[in-house]
Amino acid sequence: MSQLFKVPDRVKTGSQSPIQTPEQYREHYMRASFNPSDYWLEVTRRKVRWMTEPTLGLVGSYHNIAEEPIAWFSDGTLNLTETCLDQHLEKNGDKTAILWEGDEPDEIRSLTYSQLYKEVCKAASALRELGLQKGERVIIYMGMVPEAAIAMLACARLGAIHSVVFGGFSAEALRDRVRDCGAKYVITQDEGRRGGKAVPLKAVVDQALEDERLVKNVVVFKRTGTPINFNKDRDIWWHDMVEGGAESLDPVECAAEDPLFILYTSGSTGKPKGLVHTTGGYLTYTSYTHEVVFDLRDDDVYCCAADVGWITGHSYIVYGPLANGATTMMFESTPLYPDAGRYWDMVSRHKVTIFYTAPTALRALAAQDEDFVKKYDRSTLRVLGTVGEPINPDAWNWYYQVVGEGRCNIVDTWWQTETGGICISPIAPVTETAPGSATLPLPGIVPLLLDNDGHIIRGPGEGKLCLAHSWPGQARTVWEDHERYVATYFSTYPGYYFTGDGCRRDGNGYNWITGRVDDVLNVSGHRMGTAEFESALVNVDEIAEAAVVGFPHPIKGQGVYVYAVLQPGYEASEEVEKNMRMACREAIGAHAGLDQIHFVPGLPKTRSGKVMRRILRKIVEGDGDKLGDISTLANPEVVDVIRQDFKALA
Numbered sequence: 061m062s063q064l065f066k067v068p069d070r071v072k073t074g075s076q077s078p079i080q081t082p083e084q085y086r087e088h089y090m091r092a093s094f095n096p097s098d099y100w101l102e103v104t105r106r107k108v109r110w111m112t113e114p115t116l117g118l119v120g121s122y123h124n125i126a127e128e129p130i131a132w133f134s135d136g137t138l139n140l141t142e143t144c145l146d147q148h149l150e151k152n153g154d155k156t157a158i159l160w161e162g163d164e165p166d167e168i169r170s171l172t173y174s175q176l177y178k179e180v181c182k183a184a185s186a187l188r189e190l191g192l193q194k195g196e197r198v199i200i201y202m203g204m205v206p207e208a209a210i211a212m213l214a215c216a217r218l219g220a221i222h223s224v225v226f227g228g229f230s231a232e233a234l235r236d237r238v239r240d241c242g243a244k245y246v247i248t249q250d251e252g253r254r255g256g257k258a259v260p261l262k263a264v265v266d267q268a269l270e271d272e273r274l275v276k277n278v279v280v281f282k283r284t285g286t287p288i289n290f291n292k293d294r295d296i297w298w299h300d301m302v303e304g305g306a307e308s309l310d311p312v313e314c315a316a317e318d319p320l321f322i323l324y325t326s327g328s329t330g331k332p333k334g335l336v337h338t339t340g341g342y343l344t345y346t347s348y349t350h351e352v353v354f355d356l357r358d359d360d361v362y363c364c365a366a367d368v369g370w371i372t373g374h375s376y377i378v379y380g381p382l383a384n385g386a387t388t389m390m391f392e393s394t395p396l397y398p399d400a401g402r403y404w405d406m407v408s409r410h411k412v413t414i415f416y417t418a419p420t421a422l423r424a425l426a427a428q429d430e431d432f433v434k435k436y437d438r439s440t441l442r443v444l445g446t447v448g449e450p451i452n453p454d455a456w457n458w459y460y461q462v463v464g465e466g467r468c469n470i471v472d473t474w475w476q477t478e479t480g481g482i483c484i485s486p487i488a489p490v491t492e493t494a495p496g497s498a499t500l501p502l503p504g505i506v507p508l509l510l511d512n513d514g515h516i517i518r519g520p521g522e523g524k525l526c527l528a529h530s531w532p533g534q535a536r537t538v539w540e541d542h543e544r545y546v547a548t549y550f551s552t553y554p555g556y557y558f559t560g561d562g563c564r565r566d567g568n569g570y571n572w573i574t575g576r577v578d579d580v581l582n583v584s585g586h587r588m589g590t591a592e593f594e595s596a597l598v599n600v601d602e603i604a605e606a607a608v609v610g611f612p613h614p615i616k617g618q619g620v621y622v623y624a625v626l627q628p629g630y631e632a633s634e635e636v637e638k639n640m641r642m643a644c645r646e647a648i649g650a651h652a653g654l655d656q657i658h659f660v661p662g663l664p665k666t667r668s669g670k671v672m673r674r675i676l677r678k679i680v681e682g683d684g685d686k687l688g689d690i691s692t693l694a695n696p697e698v699v700d701v702i703r704q705d706f707k708a709l710a
């Protein structure tokens with residue numbers, strides 16, 4: 061059993077969280093498990109400003125989810141922005157809501173709650189002038205600027221549904237999302253800035269919308285002022301749009317289960333799915349978990365260095381922190397720009413108390429000189445979080461010892477786009493930690509480990525991670541495809557939500573996430589489906605077949621390993637490899653790089669023609685000698701060739 065790190069002893073002042081001791085954790089956990097409806101009704105009454113208070117907790121169950129989606133608080137009505145903005149105006153109007161640091165360390169903007177409220181109302185009233193109605197979809201394709209958060213909140217003010225698309229996605233990927241959700245509006249910027257480089261956002265939007273007639277308007281925020289192509293019939297500058305907008309605007313009343321946003325995420329098959337998060341439950345869960353896990357205090361300066369294009373940005377840069385009246389930072393740059401000290405420089409200048417990032421960033425930084433950390437004052441830090449992938453003990457220890465000087469709580473938070481908020485994680489003031497373990501479930505979360513036959517594993521063991529009961533932050537469906545939602549998450553183990561992750565539970569009941577057990581890759585915390593790569597690769601003229609698997613990578617967590625079979629008459633060359641890389645960039649985006657390309661004479665297949673990815677995965681993991689019996693394959697001879705080549709390459 062691994063060593064446990066005790067919770068640092070410190071004075072507790074100004075904490076908002078109701079869970080401060082192990083006893084309180086146990087008591088909340090019991091109540092949430094035995095009577096989830098009452099528990100979450102109590103939480104939501106405390107945390108959310110409702111127009112009509114709900115009397116119903118949970119309606120529906122995993123057993124009949126195909127017929128009836130899960131609903132939380134379904135007789136309540138609200139507008140989410142009243143919780144995130146209006147309710148803070150009286151007491152905290154002058155408190156900083158958003159503190160923005162641009163790509164260059166001296167580019168700083170801050171917005172108080174009053175200012176943010178005004179900006180959101182102005183944008184919402186202007187969008188309404190353009191014709192945006194409740195329930196309509198808006199694509200937000202932006203970098204990390206405050207206007208991205210303002211655009212999200214403006215949509216919510218009107219009851220419109222936003223879908224933020226990460227600014228690294230390609231025109232093709234953007235077009236798919238615009239089409240899938242039927243967006244009439246796109247909000248973007250001229251360019252983004254990242255690591256001293258320009259990101260051509262408007263140009264990608266133009267390319268994505270070439271043949272799209274349904275998009276009425278493209279709103280363009282001017283970030284860099286670089287000349288862009290401007291289509292007068294369709295495009296409108298953000299500053300022109302908001303000029304003269306109303307500084308106060310009545311919020312549109314929404315049902316608790318009205319969709320708040322759609323966020324696309326990759327799965328093991330097909331195109332990315334548009335997961336739908338609804339209003340009341342999502343808001344309740346993100347604000348609750350943000351307060352409880354990080355032990356949020358009134359004077360915290362909270363910095364989550366994620367991007368609003370992913371769920372982490374939605375839940376823990378925008379919605380959770382603003383609902384809690386926190387000061388939340390938005391960071392436009394990268395951890396390595398201008399050098400590896402950037403995070404800690406920022407921490408010292410803004411007196412950050414809670415810092416939340418991804419293990420991949422920590423691994424990249426830990427590979428550099430410690431002076432990049434030590435030359436900055438980090439004494440304000442109290443809680444250090446990670447998210448997105450398993451954290452290896454070395455990175456954990458570096459975070460704990462070097463960054464946190466042994467004073468800070470590390471919270472390794474496990475969750476997913478689908479879960480809306482953190483599910484398994486230490487609670488900062490409560491949980492003893494173990495490097496590499498996400499530890500214990502939060503109240504309302506009931507993890508189960510199942511074996512391949514669907515039997516529940518009791519006590520210590522390893523299996524497929526499922527969650528047995530619903531919680532308010534859970535995604536309710538896939539946009540216009542409820543069947544796919546049910547098939548993806550509720551058919552492998554009927555009656556349970558299947559996460560797609562493997563997990564080991566130790567003798568303390570602590571959970572150790574082992575990674576995806578399906579064909580989903582996690583590269584630098586970015587989730588991508590192997591099928592998305594493969595369909596891009598087989599479109600390359602020279603390629604007949606391709607199989608993509610992940611392999612352990614020291615910085616990225618996982619790297620992308622491509623096995624490719626050439627079309628007859630072609631030979632491997634740099635040119636072919638270039639075409640392959642280009643195809644993936646075009647289909648997915650700049651983050652879809654290929655780490656290793658391995659040309660093979662054929663892919664190992666079963667007699668029915670199914671590619672044996674298990675074998676391909678084992679070979680790149682270095683277990684090519686432990687494949688067991690492969691004589692039942694249709695073409696066992698290719699396995700020997702691949703194995704030998706791999707050894708020669710390694």
Ligand code: WT7
Nearest residue numbers: 447448449450472473474475476477573576587
């Ligand atoms: C997948 C979800 C959660 C927001 C960002 C990623 C992996 C996430 C952890 C963690 C081990 C983790 C899982 C999960 N993951 N957090 N603390 N330890 N693995 O959201 O893109 O939906 O990806 O990320 O494999 O299924 P996402």
